[in-house]
Amino acid sequence: MINFKNVSKRYPDGYVALNNIDFTVESGEMVFLTGHSGAGKSTLLKLIAAIERPTSGTITLSGQNIAQLKLGAIPYLRRKIGFIFQDHNLLFDRSVFDNVLLPLQISNFDSKTVTGRVRAALDKVGLLKKEKAMPIALSGGERQRLCIARAVVHRPSILIADEPTGNLDIEYAQDIMSMFTSFNQVGVTVLIATHDASLLKDAEHRILSLNQGKLAV
Amino acid sequence: MIRAWLMQHGFVFFLTLKRLIATPVTSLLSVIVMGITLSLPTGVYVLMENLSAISGQTMSSPQMSLFLKLDIEKEDIESVKQRMEEDSQILSFQFISKDAALHQLQQSNGLADISANLVRNPLPDAFIVNALENTPGNLEKLRATMQSWPEIEHVQFDSAWAERLNALLKLGRFIVLMLTTLLSVAIIAIMFNTIRLQILTKRDEIEISKLIGATDSFIRRPFLYFGTIQGLAGGATAWLIMTLAIRAMNEELGTLALLYDFDLQLQQLSPSDSISLLLFSAWLGWLGARISVASHLWQIEPR
Numbered sequence: 469m470i471n472f473k474n475v476s477k478r479y480p481d482g483y484v485a486l487n488n489i490d491f492t493v494e495s496g497e498m499v500f501l502t503g504h505s506g507a508g509k510s511t512l513l514k515l516i517a518a519i520e521r522p523t524s525g526t527i528t529l530s531g532q533n534i535a536q537l538k539l540g541a542i543p544y545l546r547r548k549i550g551f552i553f554q555d556h557n558l559l560f561d562r563s564v565f566d567n568v569l570l571p572l573q574i575s576n577f578d579s580k581t582v583t584g585r586v587r588a589a590l591d592k593v594g595l596l597k598k599e600k601a602m603p604i605a606l607s608g609g610e611r612q613r614l615c616i617a618r619a620v621v622h623r624p625s626i627l628i629a630d631e632p633t634g635n636l637d638i639e640y641a642q643d644i645m646s647m648f649t650s651f652n653q654v655g656v657t658v659l660i661a662t663h664d665a666s667l668l669k670d671a672e673h674r675i676l677s678l679n680q681g682k683l684a685v
Numbered sequence: 686m687i688r689a690w691l692m693q694h695g696f697v698f699f700l701t702l703k704r705l706i707a708t709p710v711t712s713l714l715s716v717i718v719m720g721i722t723l724s725l726p727t728g729v730y731v732l733m734e735n736l737s738a739i740s741g742q743t744m745s746s747p748q749m750s751l752f753l754k755l756d757i758e759k760e761d762i763e764s765v766k767q768r769m770e771e772d773s774q775i776l777s778f779q780f781i782s783k784d785a786a787l788h789q790l791q792q793s794n795g796l797a798d799i800s801a802n803l804v805r806n807p808l809p810d811a812f813i814v815n816a817l818e819n820t821p822g823n824l825e826k827l828r829a830t831m832q833s834w835p836e837i838e839h840v841q842f843d844s845a846w847a848e849r850l851n852a853l854l855k856l857g858r859f860i861v862l863m864l865t866t867l868l869s870v871a872i873i874a875i876m877f878n879t880i881r882l883q884i885l886t887k888r889d890e891i892e893i894s895k896l897i898g899a900t901d902s903f904i905r906r907p908f909l910y911f912g913t914i915q916g917l918a919g920g921a922t923a924w925l926i927m928t929l930a931i932r933a934m935n936e937e938l939g940t941l942a943l944l945y946d947f948d949l950q951l952q953q954l955s956p957s958d959s960i961s962l963l964l965f966s967a968w969l970g971w972l973g974a975r976i977s978v979a980s981h982l983w984q985i986e987p988r
């Protein structure tokens with residue numbers, strides 16, 4: 469499903485964040501990406517959604533070469549992916565409901581079905597009762613769950629999460645992890661970046677480990 | 686699919702209205718500024734249209750006077766009549782003999798004494814000619830033709846005033862064009878800046894929308910709607926200003942007409958001119974927004 473081949477990323481300032489990365493994530497798999505702060509986890513995830521472009525190498529997603537993707541095709545690539553950003557990226561000028569609605573508006577969903585879909589997504593993350601609240605009134609954990617609802621509302625086949633449990637206590641974190649597991653159980657490919665070792669301890673999933681921009685074997 | 690597309694546009698339309706209403710004073714002010722700006726060339730245009738309508742009325746039966754040579758015979762007069770009847774450019778003509786002319790002269794006050802002392806009639810025979818077409822070009826051609834006839838001493842046609850009026854109308858149209866061009870640029874600049882500010886305040890929304898797969902046209906759409914709607918509102922304001930101004934002027938003209946016994950009323954903008962005004966102003970708003978969006982959106986790339 470996701471394939472990296474000799475992928476390197478050098479930022480414009482000359483810093484090499486990723487160095488010759490090779491790996492494959494199969495369809496329906498759930499994979500963890502770990503590594504120290506600054507190892508290049510976010511960079512790697514951003515490459516998949518074409519938020520950053522690789523300096524060299526090929527990245528394929530369902531057979532499509534992302535490194536060669538035309539600018540006009542990028543929006544459609546991103547719609548296939550549910551992305552949970554490290555820095556949340558919520559819109560604070562609109563309600564919880566409207567935040568989750570945004571991806572559906574963007575991809576032209578029929579307004580008859582959207583309300584149901586938004587409520588279903590909010591229900592999955594346990595925020596249905598807060599649909600009218602503004603994001604500013606949510607706790608950190610609730611905001612994180614709002615991000616998840618927004619990432620899954622359009623039912624993407626790939627879910628990418630960048631530090632979804634950062635700053636959350638262990639119980640809350642495990643709660644969120646079990647959400648990802650349940651998405652994975654219905655066939656969604658899941659890729660999670662985290663440096664939270666406690667999450668990795670009892671995980672029965674594959675772990676990719678980044679160190680200074682290189683993949684450790 | 687088409688339904689979803691319509692929904693999408695309807696949604697953006699109402700979102701735009703909501704945005705306009707959310708900042709009522711700002712929206713109202715910029716609509717008024719656009720309206721006043723547009724009403725300037727529109728006003729000059731309306732005056733020109735009225736002027737050319739009035740001049741068309743007065744020019745509808747332009748007359749020329751043909752003075753025959755003093756020493757011509759009766760047959761010559763007949764042959765001139767013959768030629769005039771054959772000329773398709775001449776609507777009608779009237780012969781005024783030198784005796785009739787002298788008689789008329791004797792009737793007029795003050796001149797009777799002078800004419801009574803005349804030994805010989807100094808006046809020539811003459812024709813008064815009504816031309817078929819009243820455009821200055823045609824009149825001039827007709828004048829030249831008749832002037833070339835051997836019996837004719839002089840064709841008198843006061844085409845100068847018609848040409849002056851024509852030149853004035855031409856100048857007026859040029860002023861309309863110039864004002865329209867300059868003020869259109871001004872409106873585009875106003876819209877450019879309005880949209881630039883909006884883009885800045887919506888930066889987060891644009892960035893996040895791009896991150897989760899919004900196309901450029903999706904992001905552009907609300908701004909283009911905003912420009913178009915505001916342009917349309919500006920055009921409607923200009924139309925309203927014009928209509929009220931003409932109504933007020935006609936009231937004044939009505940009072941003058943009573944005092945001086947004439948009838949002159951300014952015409953309002955025709956329906957097709959009104960629609961052109963609205964479409965043009967909407968297009969200006971759209972264009973300003975389009976240019977602004979094109980030059981600012983690319984700077985907002987999510988990282």
Ligand SMILES: Nc1ncnc2c1ncn2[C@@H]1O[C@H](COP(=O)(O)OP(=O)(O)OP(=O)(O)O)[C@@H](O)[C@H]1O
Nearest residue numbers: 479480481483485504505506507508509510511512
């Ligand atoms: N836009 C950028 N320009 C230049 N350097 C960058 C840019 N983004 C990231 N970097 C650098 O690339 C390296 C990897 O960054 P990245 O965000 O991928 O790390 P990370 O593994 O996600 O770290 P963290 O766990 O703290 O989120 C860092 O050293 C960072 O300073």
Ligand SMILES: [Mg+2]
Nearest residue numbers: 509510554630
């Ligand atoms: Mg990171």
